[in-house]
Amino acid sequence: MAENPIVPLRLGGLELANNLIQAPLAGFSSPPFRLLAWTFGRPGLLATEMISANALRQGSDSQERYLAKSPGEGPVMYQIWGADPGAVGFAAARVTERGAAAVDLNCGCPVRKVRAAGAGSKLLENPPLIGRLVRAMRKNTSLPLSIKIRLGPSGDHFNAVEIARIAEAEGADWLTVHGRHAREAYGTPCRHGEIRRVVEAARLPVIGNGDVRDGRGAREMFVRAGVAGAMIGRACLGAPWVFARVKAECAGGTWRPPVPAEVGEALLRHHDLLAGQLGPGLAIRQSRKLGAFYSKSLAGAREFRNRLNLCQARDELAELIRECFR
Numbered sequence: 368m369a370e371n372p373i374v375p376l377r378l379g380g381l382e383l384a385n386n387l388i389q390a391p392l393a394g395f396s397s398p399p400f401r402l403l404a405w406t407f408g409r410p411g412l413l414a415t416e417m418i419s420a421n422a423l424r425q426g427s428d429s430q431e432r433y434l435a436k437s438p439g440e441g442p443v444m445y446q447i448w449g450a451d452p453g454a455v456g457f458a459a460a461r462v463t464e465r466g467a468a469a470v471d472l473n474c475g476c477p478v479r480k481v482r483a484a485g486a487g488s489k490l491l492e493n494p495p496l497i498g499r500l501v502r503a504m505r506k507n508t509s510l511p512l513s514i515k516i517r518l519g520p521s522g523d524h525f526n527a528v529e530i531a532r533i534a535e536a537e538g539a540d541w542l543t544v545h546g547r548h549a550r551e552a553y554g555t556p557c558r559h560g561e562i563r564r565v566v567e568a569a570r571l572p573v574i575g576n577g578d579v580r581d582g583r584g585a586r587e588m589f590v591r592a593g594v595a596g597a598m599i600g601r602a603c604l605g606a607p608w609v610f611a612r613v614k615a616e617c618a619g620g621t622w623r624p625p626v627p628a629e630v631g632e633a634l635l636r637h638h639d640l641l642a643g644q645l646g647p648g649l650a651i652r653q654s655r656k657l658g659a660f661y662s663k664s665l666a667g668a669r670e671f672r673n674r675l676n677l678c679q680a681r682d683e684l685a686e687l688i689r690e691c692f693r
């Protein structure tokens with residue numbers, strides 16, 4: 368049998384129990400989400416959603432929410448977005464005080480608002496600025512530090528290797544490469560070969576990201592791209608056990624997917640944790656969004672979602688889950 372690619376990993380000063388990392392997911396990777404991923408799947412590292420450096424510096428309450436952690440969750444990498452070295456330096460210091468295990472700079476987000484601020488994937492057009500941002504973060508934290516990039520700003524401009532070298536020179540400890548360029552959407556498959564080019568040219572450890580949802584996908588990432596670790600994003604949505612699945616399948620075992628009642632219980636638990644963090648009103652709204660993911664493979668998913676959208680309170684949600692997840 369092929370060797371198991373899931374192994375412990377050292378990143379900067381961080382000793383991770385395994386080389387699977389939960390991806391930052393805006394609108395999702397809240398403390399409850401991370402606690403469930405940790406409880407069900409024990410990835411080596413968890414991640415916040417992206418946190419605005421400018422908003423943090425301005426003392427915005429909404430960003431404070433992103434700094435919270437759940438008691439009992441594992442090590443958390445805090446991801447910062449911004450394009451102003453002063454602000455990202457400030458943010459790096461702030462998340463360090465708040466108990467981050469590592470700090471990451473977002474250099475891959477394609478969302479218009481983020482790019483308009485010169486941040487996220489827009490930074491790929493300006494590698495020297497990435498260097499200044501990493502330097503500012505390095506000055507303000509002694510935590511392990513990484514950047515998360517895409518392959519380049521566009522299909523005819525692959526500059527991930529140049530960026531890797533700059534980040535390394537400014538004190539980054541590793542980089543995560545999402546195997547698409549900035550203009551590519553999820554319809555284009557992840558380019559393992561181009562991630563490998565970064566792995567081969569960079570001295571820093573490289574984490575590969577893109578399209579990993581099971582053991583086969585993880586193995587493909589490790590074998591084709593030659594990465595030190597794999598980051599998993601969308602496959603965690605509604606499936607906090609994805610890391611357990613990947614581990615079991617990579618070890619050559621079989622994975623027993625949770626039965627519908629277990630999936631329903633996880634959704635209700637997710638809701639209850641959110642209610643503890645955000646209060647009942649916001650929690651029920653978020654649970655409507657989450658329910659769509661948890662019900663992905665449910666027979667009668669459409670009816671469940673239609674009724675979920677009408678749920679106003681926990682009791683109704685609990686009853687609906689009891690009825691539908693059997």
Ligand SMILES: Cc1cc2nc3c(=O)[nH]c(=O)nc-3n(C[C@H](O)[C@H](O)[C@H](O)COP(=O)(O)O)c2cc1C
Binds near residue numbers: 394473579599
């Ligand atoms: C809903 C959603 C939110 C995301 N938010 C972030 C984010 O805050 N920061 C980031 O670096 N990437 C973000 N991403 C990108 C993912 O981290 C990841 O790079 C991408 O989904 C590819 O990995 P996957 O194929 O495993 O999903 C987001 C993706 C999705 C679908």
